[in-house]
Amino acid sequence: MRALVLAALLTAAASVVQAHDVRGTTMYLDVGTHAVGVELHLPLAQLLLALPQPVAAAYVPAAPELASYLRAHLSARTRSGTALRCEIDHVALQPAAEGSELTVQARLLPPASESTRWLELHYDAIVHRVVTHNVYVFLRRDVQSGVLEGEPSLLGMLHWQNKSLVVDRTAGSAWRGIVAAFMLGVRHIQEGTDHLLFLFMLLLPAPLWAAAGRWGQSRGGKRSALAVFRLVTAFTVGHSLTLVAATLHWATLPSQPVEVLIAVSIAVSGAHAQRPLFAGRETLVAAGFGLVHGLAFATVLEGFGFDATSLALALLGFNLGIEAMQLGVVVLVMPWLLLASRSERYVWLRVPAAMGGMIAALGWIAERAWGLHTVVPALTEALAAHSGWLLAGLALTATAMSLRIRPSRNPASHSSA
Amino acid sequence: MRRHTCRPRLMCLLLVTVLAACGDDDASGKSGSSGVGGKTASSGAGGKTSSSNGGSGGTVAADAGTASNACESETSDLAKAICSAKAYLATLSASDLTTGKLEFSDSASRTKWSNLPGQARAGLKMGSLSATSQAAALALMGSVLSDAGVDDLTGVRAADSFLGAQQSSGGGMGMGGAGQYSSDNYYVAVFGTPSTTERWAITFGGHHMAYNITFLAGKGYPVPHHIGVEPKAQFMINSESYQPLSDEGAALVAVFKSLSESELASAYLTGTFADVLIGPVEYGTGSESAAKAKFPTGSNRTGVLASGLTNDQRTLIKTAIDAWVGDYSPAIADTLLADYTTDDAYADTYIAWGGTESAGVDVDVNGTYMRIDGPRLWIEVACQGGVVIQGKSHYHTIFRDKQYDYAGTL
Numbered sequence: 001m002r003a004l005v006l007a008a009l010l011t012a013a014a015s016v017v018q019a020h021d022v023r024g025t026t027m028y029l030d031v032g033t034h035a036v037g038v039e040l041h042l043p044l045a046q047l048l049l050a051l052p053q054p055v056a057a058a059y060v061p062a063a064p065e066l067a068s069y070l071r072a073h074l075s076a077r078t079r080s081g082t083a084l085r086c087e088i089d090h091v092a093l094q095p096a097a098e099g100s101e102l103t104v105q106a107r108l109l110p111p112a113s114e115s116t117r118w119l120e121l122h123y124d125a126i127v128h129r130v131v132t133h134n135v136y137v138f139l140r141r142d143v144q145s146g147v148l149e150g151e152p153s154l155l156g157m158l159h160w161q162n163k164s165l166v167v168d169r170t171a172g173s174a175w176r177g178i179v180a181a182f183m184l185g186v187r188h189i190q191e192g193t194d195h196l197l198f199l200f201m202l203l204l205p206a207p208l209w210a211a212a213g214r215w216g217q218s219r220g221g222k223r224s225a226l227a228v229f230r231l232v233t234a235f236t237v238g239h240s241l242t243l244v245a246a247t248l249h250w251a252t253l254p255s256q257p258v259e260v261l262i263a264v265s266i267a268v269s270g271a272h273a274q275r276p277l278f279a280g281r282e283t284l285v286a287a288g289f290g291l292v293h294g295l296a297f298a299t300v301l302e303g304f305g306f307d308a309t310s311l312a313l314a315l316l317g318f319n320l321g322i323e324a325m326q327l328g329v330v331v332l333v334m335p336w337l338l339l340a341s342r343s344e345r346y347v348w349l350r351v352p353a354a355m356g357g358m359i360a361a362l363g364w365i366a367e368r369a370w371g372l373h374t375v376v377p378a379l380t381e382a383l384a385a386h387s388g389w390l391l392a393g394l395a396l397t398a399t400a401m402s403l404r405i406r407p408s409r410n411p412a413s414h415s416s417a
Numbered sequence: 418m419r420r421h422t423c424r425p426r427l428m429c430l431l432l433v434t435v436l437a438a439c440g441d442d443d444a445s446g447k448s449g450s451s452g453v454g455g456k457t458a459s460s461g462a463g464g465k466t467s468s469s470n471g472g473s474g475g476t477v478a479a480d481a482g483t484a485s486n487a488c489e490s491e492t493s494d495l496a497k498a499i500c501s502a503k504a505y506l507a508t509l510s511a512s513d514l515t516t517g518k519l520e521f522s523d524s525a526s527r528t529k530w531s532n533l534p535g536q537a538r539a540g541l542k543m544g545s546l547s548a549t550s551q552a553a554a555l556a557l558m559g560s561v562l563s564d565a566g567v568d569d570l571t572g573v574r575a576a577d578s579f580l581g582a583q584q585s586s587g588g589g590m591g592m593g594g595a596g597q598y599s600s601d602n603y604y605v606a607v608f609g610t611p612s613t614t615e616r617w618a619i620t621f622g623g624h625h626m627a628y629n630i631t632f633l634a635g636k637g638y639p640v641p642h643h644i645g646v647e648p649k650a651q652f653m654i655n656s657e658s659y660q661p662l663s664d665e666g667a668a669l670v671a672v673f674k675s676l677s678e679s680e681l682a683s684a685y686l687t688g689t690f691a692d693v694l695i696g697p698v699e700y701g702t703g704s705e706s707a708a709k710a711k712f713p714t715g716s717n718r719t720g721v722l723a724s725g726l727t728n729d730q731r732t733l734i735k736t737a738i739d740a741w742v743g744d745y746s747p748a749i750a751d752t753l754l755a756d757y758t759t760d761d762a763y764a765d766t767y768i769a770w771g772g773t774e775s776a777g778v779d780v781d782v783n784g785t786y787m788r789i790d791g792p793r794l795w796i797e798v799a800c801q802g803g804v805v806i807q808g809k810s811h812y813h814t815i816f817r818d819k820q821y822d823y824a825g826t827l
Binding site: 023046049050129130131132133134157159160161162 | 686688689690691692693694696698707710711713714717771799
């Protein structure tokens, strides 16, 4: 979901650029410490004007031809004047409303001893021949300056009379990068209703004993806290593993099945919250579903692979942010669940909540697996937007439940109070 | 190519009606306004040199209605422009005013113009205005334009309706869906409060059109002004025929036709011109910096100097410059034309062209490019491949003033 939002933002940014000049080139820079990622969007029709003539109208240059053309027109130097190596990683032709464009992924790499935090970029593809062409250069990512997402910012416009640009990112620091990634992790959980709901479903039955295929009495504060600790740790270990693995491209899955599986994880843990399905093996299940959620977290950090340092900082900060936020949610929710679970009436909280979670999960499954749009996902998001009130409601319910049990069980407490 | 000519038929008819209807009416009446013209006709005699083969008016003018224009009795062009701007604003509802009348300080909106259809623009869309407001908006444009200028405005809008008709009849290509091309898709905005002393501006534009007229201490600066047209050839729509920009194109071509072979060779620019060099590069930025950086400087300024040419050739250059500058009312145009054509200016004015060198200056060849690059003046014409009507070139032109774009107020 988050990845979709990010993609939408980038598209919106691109359309701002396009509004200037549909026939211009767009260049996105991802600045790291030991590498700079370069993404180019070249309008094919303009590129053809720049190639040695004559060129057939429907001609599309092959990847190796384009790569060698670009290497001749894209270069950069570090502050000490060392030339960076240019690696063209990927070339693709994409049809667009205003005419096809070529998308190119490249990296600029300095010798190991030098940094890319300051560089002078020189670029004149198309422009060397087509004097009317403009190249819009954007900064898209710079972890160490806290630029991890959002609309790319325009650094400058290259054209026939101005073919180079100094990119000075020396102001950044590793600490700033970690903090920004941490905040991104926090926001991701805050806005990730599905992740939160899964966590909530796991927590619902955590304070209870399971016996004979039913949830029974509260197992007491200490044991419940221990159970919660184990659950959260298992989920964290699970999603951290896949977050790292997917970010480093060791293991990846297309996002659609991952999103479906996340919804399934909510449904399963919701069912478990109603009737114990895997009592005693919750830790294992939490870890297993954690693996799935980690794959989704990884989509946020897609595209940071251009630079090892940036990736490490982003990964560390982002994961810490996720953990911190998760812990915060547990600390806010768990005491009320513990309090309420001491009452017989906890079933009136647990079962409707679990049902609600399952309905939300089914809504997402329908949408993500079959593209069936129901009101459920929108309703869920609308409810989640009022998380403060939901928490207050939970606190009130739990308090009410605990107040109603006490006088009947221990009348003495009344007089002593 | 301008002014004080009565554009035949509809215009004369309109003027007669107007004069008969309102006689000596005081200018204070802000009602309704009208007719395309806005300019007093000093003589009904021919002399009409504007492009559109007799068909001024047309659909667009007809839309403008026939209400009286109280601003006609104002004595100066500036007073007419102010009166017309106020009359136009008076036709708008309170909610339309929030979009239609913007702060002068809103530079981002003042630079939100483009040659392209379908781009976000400042102000109100003509097609969503009442007939009265549309007429008042056209009267406002008429108050700052000459007759030739009104012809271009009318003709370029008619061309868009023509493209729309071509596309919907399956006869053309194009960018975007139905309704992309239409004389309705033009936007008008007033920035600041019209006054003789304060800074204010009018913008009017859409596909192939951007009028940016900025008033500074009572003087209007009509730059940057983009105008283009597809098709370039004469076309008919709603029984009217048009050929806007043919006078601009012909006047500039005449300059190059007058050059000798060696002059043509030294006026030739290498490189490919896929469009004008300095189009809407400042779009939405509220800053001139992107445009300013693209003007050629130093040894990049090439071509043949106007001062080195004969008197006859310089006259042709002046006529060509007048084809753009003269699209505006005398109060705006006269000093600019004088400034651009002094001996000092000509000593620093380069005439240059680009495209297929072997083809020469041929506007029917894609990529043919012409420009006048003066100390202040900047005029470009690019002949581009057709977008809707494939296989035919069409004009993109721009008129800028290196010093007075947006009256230097950005």
